[in-house]
Amino acid sequence: MSKVLIIAEHLDGQLNPSTAKCVSAAAKLSPQAIDILVLAEQADAIAADAAKIDGVGTVLTVSRAENAQPLAAILAPQVAKAADGYSHVFGPSTTFGKDLMPRVAALLGVGQVSDLMEVIDAHSFKRPIYAGNAIVTVTAPADAPVIATVRTASFPAAGSNGSAAVQALDLDVELPGHTRFVELKAGKSDRPDLQTASRVISGGRALGSGEAFKVIYSLADKLGAGVGASRAAVDAGYVPNDMQVGQTGKIIAPELYIAVGISGAIQHLTGIKDAGTIVAINKDPDAPIFEIADIGLVGDLFKILPELEAAL
Amino acid sequence: MKILVGYKRVVDFNVRIQVKPDGSGVVTDGVKLSPNPFDEIALEEALRLREKGIAEEVVVVAIAPADAQPHLRNGLAMGANRAIHIVSDGPVQPLTAARALLKLIEKEQPGLVLLGKQAIDDDANQTGQMLAALWQRPQATFASELAIDGQVARVTREVDAGLETIEIDLPAVVTTDLRLNEPRFIKLPDIMKARSKPLETLPLSDLGVEPGDFIAAGQHEPPPARARGVMVDDVAGLVDALKQRGLV
Numbered sequence A: 001m002s003k004v005l006i007i008a009e010h011l012d013g014q015l016n017p018s019t020a021k022c023v024s025a026a027a028k029l030s031p032q033a034i035d036i037l038v039l040a041e042q043a044d045a046i047a048a049d050a051a052k053i054d055g056v057g058t059v060l061t062v063s064r065a066e067n068a069q070p071l072a073a074i075l076a077p078q079v080a081k082a083a084d085g086y087s088h089v090f091g092p093s094t095t096f097g098k099d100l101m102p103r104v105a106a107l108l109g110v111g112q113v114s115d116l117m118e119v120i121d122a123h124s125f126k127r128p129i130y131a132g133n134a135i136v137t138v139t140a141p142a143d144a145p146v147i148a149t150v151r152t153a154s155f156p157a158a159g160s161n162g163s164a165a166v167q168a169l170d171l172d173v174e175l176p177g178h179t180r181f182v183e184l185k186a187g188k189s190d191r192p193d194l195q196t197a198s199r200v201i202s203g204g205r206a207l208g209s210g211e212a213f214k215v216i217y218s219l220a221d222k223l224g225a226g227v228g229a230s231r232a233a234v235d236a237g238y239v240p241n242d243m244q245v246g247q248t249g250k251i252i253a254p255e256l257y258i259a260v261g262i263s264g265a266i267q268h269l270t271g272i273k274d275a276g277t278i279v280a281i282n283k284d285p286d287a288p289i290f291e292i293a294d295i296g297l298v299g300d301l302f303k304i305l306p307e308l309e310a311a312l
Numbered sequence B: 001m002k003i004l005v006g007y008k009r010v011v012d013f014n015v016r017i018q019v020k021p022d023g024s025g026v027v028t029d030g031v032k033l034s035p036n037p038f039d040e041i042a043l044e045e046a047l048r049l050r051e052k053g054i055a056e057e058v059v060v061v062a063i064a065p066a067d068a069q070p071h072l073r074n075g076l077a078m079g080a081n082r083a084i085h086i087v088s089d090g091p092v093q094p095l096t097a098a099r100a101l102l103k104l105i106e107k108e109q110p111g112l113v114l115l116g117k118q119a120i121d122d123d124a125n126q127t128g129q130m131l132a133a134l135w136q137r138p139q140a141t142f143a144s145e146l147a148i149d150g151q152v153a154r155v156t157r158e159v160d161a162g163l164e165t166i167e168i169d170l171p172a173v174v175t176t177d178l179r180l181n182e183p184r185f186i187k188l189p190d191i192m193k194a195r196s197k198p199l200e201t202l203p204l205s206d207l208g209v210e211p212g213d214f215i216a217a218g219q220h221e222p223p224p225a226r227a228r229g230v231m232v233d234d235v236a237g238l239v240d241a242l243k244q245r246g247l248v
């Protein structure tokens, strides 16, 4: 029988919804137990939130000053030790999990399943490769722990009516001093978070400037939507990096995605394939974005967006 | 300081990937192969550090089949001082790659190892982190800025929340994100010069590393296709279509 340990992601004392999505992925294994590990400076409040996630048995906490920031080199040895006795260790396929989990896998001497998108059985999974242009079924050995990052866009968040036990762990692991946190410059935004928003509007190179993104923000606020961007728009400095959607940015699954002035390169499309409805607005009728869009409108975005905002 | 750069050969990012009819993999025969874009960025960064006088030598490493020599020559033409070709017939998994690179590190003693954050074929995003763990050294993944001051590197990382800056002691592993730099173009005279630069070939087995099949790849399939959409003529049509779907 499987026993799954999930590594909680959190920031500023808030549990990230990616954790509850990992729990949904773990539940597909029909395991004997799903536990969550919270590594933090003060883990209690985060653990209390994690304990509410449906299906969780025990929330394990390690509160240490060194855990104040999510540094993989500091967290990995603790996770590797806590993993003892578990058949599976899952983390989210966010930058947090992508940074941490391979380091854990190497410490345990095993391979890693990246971007797990479907559970077939306890050791077989599906994952995307080539920017999502192929899906491969992979099998991890049955006699070693399975280390995986979970593609969060593939799983809904588990409910929050649970009441798991919380238990402090004393891992007694020596931690390296060679890696030090300096600062985090977080893009402050009052809009819904890109990775959990049910509606997202993204702008591309066509916007032409940061100033011009106003038309996107304005429509987003009307719709209560999060705002994303193509790589070209981020590279050009119109918007910060945390807004990039795609193979190397965020993989999202909103109910509604509106791509504005985005051509639809495969690297961008891979980030939005799980969206419920994709709307494309582009002046080029041959833009590849129309091949994947559910609703397409050809025209100049600077004319269309104000009209659309007024019509809603 | 010596810098070791991972330089993988992958299917070019512009190729439309096709799954083989029998599902045994994706079509790679006759398909354009190129350096992994993230590795080109890693190489560019190493060259810039050499140009600033922070590094003396840049060594590119590829684990690839025997026919990958022109690929390594490409890295030399871009500006690496020498190349090491670890010959392996089949693709190797990240943990194997990390073990092989660790063997090279023991031999070469680099002050910095620069790798791409992921290769755009298997999209695993693992090798740098695994290598740092095995080497018991720091890692700074997804770098968009790198500054070296003596034995310390200050790295800005692209994370979901924004930009994180960390400080790491060298030697260390840094993996590159897209906005670290824009790789230079190779000029014709450099291609000529590259012909006489040292290129060492080394069978993977000579490093004492077995290519382990840690995560076995089975059936491949194309991603589920989305149903064909509709084109609307104007904003009114768009609003109607959204209403029909209950989205507004």
Ligand SMILES: Cc1cc2nc3c(=O)[nH]c(=O)nc-3n(C[C@H](O)[C@H](O)[C@H](O)COP(=O)(O)OP(=O)(O)OC[C@H]3O[C@@H](n4cnc5c(N)ncnc54)[C@H](O)[C@@H]3O)c2cc1C
Residues within 6 Å of the ligand: A203, A204, A205, A206, A229, A230, A231, A232, A233, A244, A245, A246, A247, A248, A249, A250, A260, A261, A262, A263, A264, A265, A266, A267, A268, A271, A281, A282, A283, A284, A287, A299, A300, A301, A302, B013, B037, B038, B120
């Ligand atoms: C390794 C790698 C990873 C990558 N990762 C990502 C990623 O994660 N995310 C990502 O997005 N990209 C990624 N890319 C880049 C990707 O290949 C494309 O270059 C990028 O997505 C293009 O952005 P764009 O659509 O905004 O710009 P363009 O391709 O230039 O498209 C602009 C579009 O705007 C339209 N347009 C122009 N003016 C107007 C107007 N007035 N009204 C309406 N439409 C207009 C044009 O017709 C065109 O279709 C990656 C590339 C590589 C090599």
